[in-house]
Amino acid sequence: MPHIDLPEGLPGISAGFTYRPETAKPMRQLAHILLHEPGSLTPGERELIATFVSSRNNCHFCQASHGAAATSHLGDDAVVKQIKTDFTQAPISDKLKALLVIAGKVQQDGKLVTAADVEAARNQGATDLEIHDTVLIAAAFCMYNRYVDGLGTWQPTDPEMYAQMGRHLASEGYNAPSIKQPMEHTAGQPVA
Amino acid sequence: MPHIALPPDLPGIRGAMAFRPETARPLNALVEILLTGPSTLSRGERELIATYVSSRNCTHYCHSIHGAIAAAHLGGDEALVKQVKTDFTQAAISPKLKALLSIAAKVQQDGKLVTAADVQAARSHGATDLEIHDTVLIAAAFCMYNRYVDGLGTDQPDDEALYRERGRRVARDGYVTVSEEYLGSHAHAAHA
Numbered sequence A: 001m002p003h004i005d006l007p008e009g010l011p012g013i014s015a016g017f018t019y020r021p022e023t024a025k026p027m028r029q030l031a032h033i034l035l036h037e038p039g040s041l042t043p044g045e046r047e048l049i050a051t052f053v054s055s056r057n058n059c060h061f062c063q064a065s066h067g068a069a070a071t072s073h074l075g076d077d078a079v080v081k082q083i084k085t086d087f088t089q090a091p092i093s094d095k096l097k098a099l100l101v102i103a104g105k106v107q108q109d110g111k112l113v114t115a116a117d118v119e120a121a122r123n124q125g126a127t128d129l130e131i132h133d134t135v136l137i138a139a140a141f142c143m144y145n146r147y148v149d150g151l152g153t154w155q156p157t158d159p160e161m162y163a164q165m166g167r168h169l170a171s172e173g174y175n176a177p178s179i180k181q182p183m184e185h186t187a188g189q190p191v192a
Numbered sequence B: 001m002p003h004i005a006l007p008p009d010l011p012g013i014r015g016a017m018a019f020r021p022e023t024a025r026p027l028n029a030l031v032e033i034l035l036t037g038p039s040t041l042s043r044g045e046r047e048l049i050a051t052y053v054s055s056r057n058c059t060h061y062c063h064s065i066h067g068a069i070a071a072a073h074l075g076g077d078e079a080l081v082k083q084v085k086t087d088f089t090q091a092a093i094s095p096k097l098k099a100l101l102s103i104a105a106k107v108q109q110d111g112k113l114v115t116a117a118d119v120q121a122a123r124s125h126g127a128t129d130l131e132i133h134d135t136v137l138i139a140a141a142f143c144m145y146n147r148y149v150d151g152l153g154t155d156q157p158d159d160e161a162l163y164r165e166r167g168r169r170v171a172r173d174g175y176v177t178v179s180e181e182y183l184g185s186h187a188h189a190a191h192a
Helices: A013-019 A021-036 A043-056 A060-074 A078-089 A094-108 A115-123 A128-150 A159-172 B013-019 B021-036 B043-056 B060-073 B078-090 B095-109 B116-124 B129-151 B160-173 B175-185
Strands: none
Touching: A013 A021, A013 A128, A013 B129, A021 A043, A021 A128, A021 B021, A043 A060, A043 A078, A043 A094, A043 A128, A060 A078, A060 A128, A060 A159, A078 A094, A094 A115, A094 A128, A094 B129, A115 A128, A128 B013, A128 B095, A128 B129, B013 B021, B013 B129, B013 B175, B021 B043, B021 B129, B021 B175, B043 B060, B043 B078, B043 B095, B043 B129, B060 B078, B060 B129, B060 B160, B078 B095, B095 B116, B095 B129, B116 B129, B160 B175
């Protein structure tokens, strides 16, 4: 049960966004720029960073929805699963691995990022803008995850719901809602 | 020294925002709504929540500047700001704000730590759902801003006078207006 009177039938962050459209707007814009707009990191790579951080924060809704978006971009979910368990063994570029090391530190505390971490990413070809965006994606998901969990939002378990959401996010991005109609709670049981 | 080539002479989040104006705009829009927009919590109270969370995250730039903005809103009462950072339970603030700070403290660690009892305690002191929502989101958002500032290794000066002076300006003019001074001149820095 959500801690406050959120709209019924909207999972995860959709409920917070519908409850408070004024704050939803910049939060959507930020996600859209960081994850969806053209960049030298592919949208799939950026969704993997978001998924990894959300997984580290143990936020079910965010890791499932962004994992599904990453799956939609990348064509299969094997990489997504491997990223969550041990990204060092995942079939991703050495550059993305070095960026995930930085994201993992930001998830704990930004002060843990060292010059050596940044140098390692640069050695694999990472640009300053890619390093910046990695830090900000990781930081932003420390916000989204806490927002979703801190309000006690409904976080369904049904994988098909996340798969549909992931396809929508991958094609349309974040400026418009991916879920427009309230859902039946029977579509998935609350996680907690 | 910052981890990436941020514009010089812009400490803390300002250098990061000038580096990437596209993400700076929603970041400033969000903080503007949360901390200066219409609310039944005073601006001083909301700045105290931001200051407290930043202090818990040990982000010197953020807890110094938001502490200075809070003091500017609270008649220059720097002692009160300091007391909130060290032990808010003993501070001369309302029981409602104390209950909201307890929620913010949990969100700072992990949103899942917030309990129905925490929310009930805030309600019993008169907190509304919107105030609880905004408390959760302010705490979550500062877990982002703090990590962004620390994760890029931004310059975080020690000089209290610098924060005091800028705190008065931000308290008077707001975040979006003050940000135009550095977003204008470096608008294409990330793509240069």
